[in-house]
Amino acid sequence: MDRAHQNAVALRFAEHHRAGTQDLAERELFQSIEVYRDPAQGVREREQLIKRWPVAVAHASELREPGDFVTDTVAGTPLLVVRQSDGGVRAFVNLCRHRATKVEWEASGSRRLFTCPYHAWSYERDGALRNIPVQDVGFPCVDKGEHGLIELPCEQRHGIVWAILTPGAKLDVAAYLGAELDAELAGWKLDGTVQERIDRFDNPFNWKLTVDGFLEGYHLRFLHAKTIGPYISPDLCLHDEWGPHTRMFIARKAFEAVADRPVEEIDMPTCSIPVYILFPATILVWQHDHWELWTSFPDATDTTRSIARARLMAPDANSVESQRALWDKNWRILMDTVEQEDWKAMEYLQQGLAAAPDHVVFGRNEPTLQYFHRTIERHTAPA
Numbered sequence: 569m570d571r572a573h574q575n576a577v578a579l580r581f582a583e584h585h586r587a588g589t590q591d592l593a594e595r596e597l598f599q600s601i602e603v604y605r606d607p608a609q610g611v612r613e614r615e616q617l618i619k620r621w622p623v624a625v626a627h628a629s630e631l632r633e634p635g636d637f638v639t640d641t642v643a644g645t646p647l648l649v650v651r652q653s654d655g656g657v658r659a660f661v662n663l664c665r666h667r668a669t670k671v672e673w674e675a676s677g678s679r680r681l682f683t684c685p686y687h688a689w690s691y692e693r694d695g696a697l698r699n700i701p702v703q704d705v706g707f708p709c710v711d712k713g714e715h716g717l718i719e720l721p722c723e724q725r726h727g728i729v730w731a732i733l734t735p736g737a738k739l740d741v742a743a744y745l746g747a748e749l750d751a752e753l754a755g756w757k758l759d760g761t762v763q764e765r766i767d768r769f770d771n772p773f774n775w776k777l778t779v780d781g782f783l784e785g786y787h788l789r790f791l792h793a794k795t796i797g798p799y800i801s802p803d804l805c806l807h808d809e810w811g812p813h814t815r816m817f818i819a820r821k822a823f824e825a826v827a828d829r830p831v832e833e834i835d836m837p838t839c840s841i842p843v844y845i846l847f848p849a850t851i852l853v854w855q856h857d858h859w860e861l862w863t864s865f866p867d868a869t870d871t872t873r874s875i876a877r878a879r880l881m882a883p884d885a886n887s888v889e890s891q892r893a894l895w896d897k898n899w900r901i902l903m904d905t906v907e908q909e910d911w912k913a914m915e916y917l918q919q920g921l922a923a924a925p926d927h928v929v930f931g932r933n934e935p936t937l938q939y940f941h942r943t944i945e946r947h948t949a950p951a
Contacts, residue, residue: 569837570755578831580806581819581840585827591807593935598927603941604774605921610871612948613775617848618643619733622744624850624863625649625722626729627763627879631657635678635693639670644868645733648672648682649722650693659722659731660695665715682717691717726758727881728850728861745846749810753844753852761859761881764888764895767903768877771911773918775849775874776944778864781910782843782851783937785818791913795905800841807935812847812943816936845936847943858882858898872918878902 569577584590603609626638631651639662640647648662648671664671664684671684671691681698683690690699695717700707721732721739732739742750771778781787788802804819822839837854844852851862859881867873880895880902882888888895930938 569752569842571832573752573755574834574836575831577806577817577836577840578834581804581817581823581836582827582831582834584804584806585819585824590803590805590933591935592932593930593938594932596932597930597938597941599930599941600927601921601924603944604776604918605872607871608950609948610774610866612950613848613944614643614866614868616948617944618865619645620737621848622723622730622732622739622741622846623848623865624728624846624861625659625731626657627761627766627861627881628657628724628727628729628759629762629885630676630766631729633678635680636676637672637679637682638676639672639674641868642733642865646670647720647731647733648717649729649731650679650682652693657722657724657729658694659720659729660717661720661735663718664689665697665717666700671717695719726753727761728758745813746810749813749815749844756854756859758852758859758881760884762883762885762888763861764858764880764882765899766877766879768875769907769911771874771876771914772872773874773911773914774872775864775866775876776941777914777917778862778874778876778911779845779849779851779940780937781906781914782853782862783814783816783845783940784934785816786931786933787913788818791909792905795901795909803933805933805936807939809939812947814845814847814936814939816843816845817841818843843936845940847940848947855898858895860902878906 625647626649630638634651634653636651638649646662648660651657662670662672666687666689669684669686671682681690688701692698697712697716718735721737723730723739723741725741730741785802785805788797788800799821801819801821806817808815818841820839826834842854849864853860861879861881864876
């Protein structure tokens with residue numbers, strides 16, 4: 569974050585601190601509970617959001633050398649992401665063109681060729697079909713040039729590998745982010761970060777509830793009273809919008825000690841937590857000395873289930889090993905907070921919807937939460 573940007577953010581925080589205020593929505597939002605449980609809404613979100621918008625599918629440091637790959641399944645689409653010989657990265661639907669078995673069964677690794685374990689059809693790193701065993705006998709009319717792996721739009725930017733889960737779609741991550749937000753993320757030098765660890769969580773609640781937990785500071789003093797709550801100023805939050813994307817800044821307690829200093833002397837990266845919500849399903853969180861990269865995706869069929877992935881991104885390759893004890897500590901704190909507090913609350917919330925009235929309430933002090941849900945509504949409203 570450059571100095572001019574820090575100054576602008578520090579000034580907004582300082583003015584709110586003096587006035588005892590924060591960024592607020594115009595009014596409360598009375599949100600239908602059906603957004604968390606309606607199967608038809610779930611289908612619209614999978615088809616109109618998750619499969620049509622750019623989503624984070626890997627971190628660049630997972631794919632260091634040509635042939636390095638990762639696999640995943642997002643909203644029912646099996647993925648194979650591969651570093652190419654020219655240094656680029658490409659994504660494919662991880663299904664053999666013979667009988668639709670997954671071509672690659674491992675979660676990650678390195679391959680010269682990708683060979684389906686079922687019948688040994690093999691594919692190049694660029695997805696081209698290289699070999700069909702006994703083709704002359706069994707498949708004389710199959711054109712190998714027409715039966716490569718199905719490619720998905722894919723691009724690496726800001727250290728993140730992005731894809732659109734619809735073949736033939738147009739992907740331009742800079743345009744997707746917009747010039748201002750793209751420049752801000754570039755200023756954080758995310759390209760130099762290295763993934764230190766990743767974990768996957770199969771959760772018994774709607775995918776939006778994972779995102780919701782990042783979008784307001786209101787719960788911090790209550791739900792996290794014995795963990796991270798004492799280190800945060802939960803009523804000192806900023807809200808910003810870039811098209812569908814948002815950023816919420818939360819002040820750490822450390823800000824209160826420097827709030828009266830000239831803004832030029834306040835180091836915002838050490839006394840605040842910026843949370844970027846890259847619509848629809850990617851979340852970036854700066855945590856003082858490292859980044860968290862989160863994704864939350866709906867289950868392929870069940871609106872009341874979801875899959876979240878959390879990545880810890882260290883500042884550079886040297887810090888991955890040299891500061892391992894620090895990352896272990898940070899991860900332990902994160903998991904204690906998220907798994908034992910946030911997600912327990914979300915699980916109870918999902919269960920409670922069966923007996924709930926027809927709506928929940930998003931307060932004026934939850935503007936980022938309101939904006940996220942209004943944006944989803946704009947892009948998934950039935951025709």
